[in-house]
Amino acid sequence: MNRFICLLLLTCLSSSVFSQETSTKKENVTYYGKEHFLIEGTGVAETEKESPYDRLPASYKDKVRKPVWGLSKNSAGISLRFNSNSTSIKVKWSLLNDTKMNHMAETGIKGVDLYCKLNGVWTYVNTGRPTAKENEAALISSLSPVEREYKLYLPLYDGTTKVEIGIDNSSVITKPAADKQLPIVFYGTSILQGGCASRPGMVFTSIISRKLNVDCINFGFSGNGMMDPPIAELISGIKASFYVIDCLPNMTAKQVTDSVIPLATAIRKKNPNTPIVFVENVEYTRAIFQANLKKSMDEKNQALKTEFDKLVRGGMKDLIYISATGSIGTDNEGTVDGTHLTDLGFIRYADYLIEKFKENKLAIK
Amino acid sequence: MNRFICLLLLTCLSSSVFSQETSTKKENVTYYGKEHFLIEGTGVAETEKESPYDRLPASYKDKVRKPVWGLSKNSAGISLRFNSNSTSIKVKWSLLNDTKMNHMAETGIKGVDLYCKLNGVWTYVNTGRPTAKENEAALISSLSPVEREYKLYLPLYDGTTKVEIGIDNSSVITKPAADKQLPIVFYGTSILQGGCASRPGMVFTSIISRKLNVDCINFGFSGNGMMDPPIAELISGIKASFYVIDCLPNMTAKQVTDSVIPLATAIRKKNPNTPIVFVENVEYTRAIFQANLKKSMDEKNQALKTEFDKLVRGGMKDLIYISATGSIGTDNEGTVDGTHLTDLGFIRYADYLIEKFKENKLAIK
Structure with missing residues (x-):
């Protein structure tokens, strides 16, 4: 019996963690986590990092100077690529530090930036504006329901601890193949x-x-x-x-x-x-x-x-x-x-x- | 006697206000107020305004819609022009609201921006970065002590209640002639x-x-x-x-x-x-x-x-x-x-x- 309860609890917990990381439904939107997009702009395998949006392997924590390690937690240059036929794209993202600077817009410090490939050209769509450590933004709506390729750039001067992409319940999100060219x-x-x-x-x-x-x-x-x-x-x-x-x-x-x-x-x-x-x-x-x-x-x-x-x-x-x-x-x-x-x-x-x-x-x- | 004390107090007060508005000494720097520079980017005489860095005449307070009046207190497009042979330029400025926005750098919202005429071309020098309602910044130093013409742009999305330009004690600041061309x-x-x-x-x-x-x-x-x-x-x-x-x-x-x-x-x-x-x-x-x-x-x-x-x-x-x-x-x-x-x-x-x-x-x- 005790074992059964433990198993049940474990199942519930796993399910909860899993749903947070992979897909959560809210209104007519389903949110998808990191299994559903390709993480680009990083030369380090996810398995080697403390967080998938870090820039250095965990093993470098004691190899590099302390400020370098701290800055390596900022997701500068890291982006997510995915395909979707959704008529709207939303995003939720969580920040590590909620950094503030007086010579850079918060959108650049800790916002997210959506691009879409249009006739073969990556084209700016919209920016998610940060308001706190936990953020949510509707980036585009009223699209025709055809498949498009997207790229979402992550914060430059803050760490990203979690990102989820929200699409229409009736639509799909797929992970593109990795780029074969060397970066x-x-x-x-x-x-x-x-x-x-x-x-x-x-x-x-x-x-x-x-x-x-x-x-x-x-x-x-x-x-x-x-x-x-x-x-x-x-x-x-x-x-x-x-x-x-x-x-x-x-x-x-x-x-x-x-x-x-x-x-x-x-x-x-x-x-x-x-x-x-x-x-x-x-x-x-x-x-x-x-x-x-x-x-x-x-x-x-x-x-x-x-x-x-x-x-x-x-x-x-x-x-x-x-x-x-x-x-x-x-x-x-x-x-x-x-x-x-x-x-x-x-x-x-x-x-x-x-x-x-x-x-x-x-x-x- | 009472009249004398009143007069004395009034004199001290005037002197204090005057010194704040015209010139205050600190270390090797003397700060000069609005009598010493030309205010540009405004079509309204200073005498008609509540503050010299406002954009509408005081008489428009009840003529325009309330948000227009509020925004007219923002010093967008207003600048100060002056000549000086100082080897360094400092600035103190005070803000009305200390506005914050998450898609614009604070330097743009409520900073100040110095340009200098170099071979006839207005050339960017430096930006005063805001930290609070009362601000102070060293904009340039190590200049050769020759006369130059400067332009300081005021905050775009905040009101400027006061500005002072700081120059070397041994140098001079002069007010250029007003532009004769129509704006x-x-x-x-x-x-x-x-x-x-x-x-x-x-x-x-x-x-x-x-x-x-x-x-x-x-x-x-x-x-x-x-x-x-x-x-x-x-x-x-x-x-x-x-x-x-x-x-x-x-x-x-x-x-x-x-x-x-x-x-x-x-x-x-x-x-x-x-x-x-x-x-x-x-x-x-x-x-x-x-x-x-x-x-x-x-x-x-x-x-x-x-x-x-x-x-x-x-x-x-x-x-x-x-x-x-x-x-x-x-x-x-x-x-x-x-x-x-x-x-x-x-x-x-x-x-x-x-x-x-x-x-x-x-x-x-």
Whole structure:
């Protein structure tokens, strides 16, 4: 009897947990959990992570510096892809921290961003606006009931502990096949993490991902993109079309000098032929007024170029150096604070990088 | 004796108020109040207003609808212009409401935005980030001590009750001569009020103002740009290079039909030859997915065109009709929510309007 009650309780509990994670009905909407969509923008298997929307494996908790671990819980660049014929799309999402910042819209910090493939082009639909740790939003309605492919970008500067997609009871949601092309893997700073996009889909890696139809993996760590050896080790283990290293804003010239060769060597060891792209320090718009800021940028770029040239002279192949001059336009308008990009800066930066990738014949494999 | 004490108290009080409003010293910085800069982006004399950074005359408090009056306290589009040879610029500003919104950065809602004229071009310097009702920010330092011309844009979605500019004790601040050209006067909605620019300088009227070197006056009232007769009366009294009416997102087709001719007639009565520009409803990006949204936009635009054509047939001259098609680009990426523009949408919209102004030979007088 006791065993029966235990079993019954266990069944109820499992069922409850299961229903929360997979499908819950409310009014005419059924919500579906993570078994029903493809998680993209991550190079780490779900089984290795504390949460499916984290960016680092659990095993890195004691390998990386504490702030890097904290930031790895932010779901920057991670997205969900699914197909549905629903006439409406709703979403529920739960946040880890409920982060606040005064130079970035909350929609970008901790909102969700829906895109739909329209005639082969990923097209913006709507943004879920956050109100608390637990959020719910109706993203679109009045659609014709035909199957469409969707992508939902997760919060850039907060952790996502749970997401559910709500569709009409009478409709279906299916999980698309995973992309077979190798992703582009990015390692960098607060700008790469998405500071300060108005909504999650506007960080430059997600713009590039949509424009080139390739998955992009975002290892942007605000204030902490410092060419750390554990991150070098991690990205070396992710098979990529190519790697983009965009860390200079968080480093001193001395740190650049000390770190470029070890980073490139670590990646090259496991990936003999994969191109590695180094990007100069993004142009701080105030540098035109402040000689000391210009000098600091120039010194870091010079340090990068010096180490890059040493690598080339040492025989390392498939290395690309990208200047940052003009990368966010020439009108000084692309940032919210002289450093962090707005959607305007991000679209310019994405277009600039795509142009440079093409000039350097960097192929998606 | 009593009279003496009263006088003494009054003197101290005046002195204190005066020093707060004109110049206060702190460390090596002296702060200067409104006597020391030119207030731009307003068509209403300071003496007629409750606060110098309001947008409507005090006499309109009982003439306009209550929400319009509330929104008129927001300092959208208002800026301060001054010259200084200081090596650093600081700012203190006080807010009326400490507004919060989850789809707009606080820097845009209630921050301040500094530009400097560099080789004849207004160039972004930095943004003061708000933290509370009373704010203080160091905007730039390490400048060479030569005279420069500055423009500080005030909060878009909050009232500004006080602003002071801080410069080096040893430097000077001077008030430039007022612009002699007639401003462009805009009347519209939340988008015109600046929703959702990342910082105050990025609302489209301020971009146009910088690009065309002309003062722009912003009568954007969030949710309330409805061609109201009192606002028609007010703008009719402001001599302008031309008027731009951009109200459709806040109106029904029926309201458009009822309001266009009275509005144009009111303006024309006092301004026989000043061009009046009518702009179609901004393109809601979700309209490509939702037939009902597209229909509603089309109906409003049709109502506008019908009334516009009646005015032209009736003999009214100098009327310009501007289509909104393509005005925020064609990639659907220019908004934060399908309606409100980001910096990306705003720069596209500004460039589009400038192009249309030129095509229609609209001159700054």
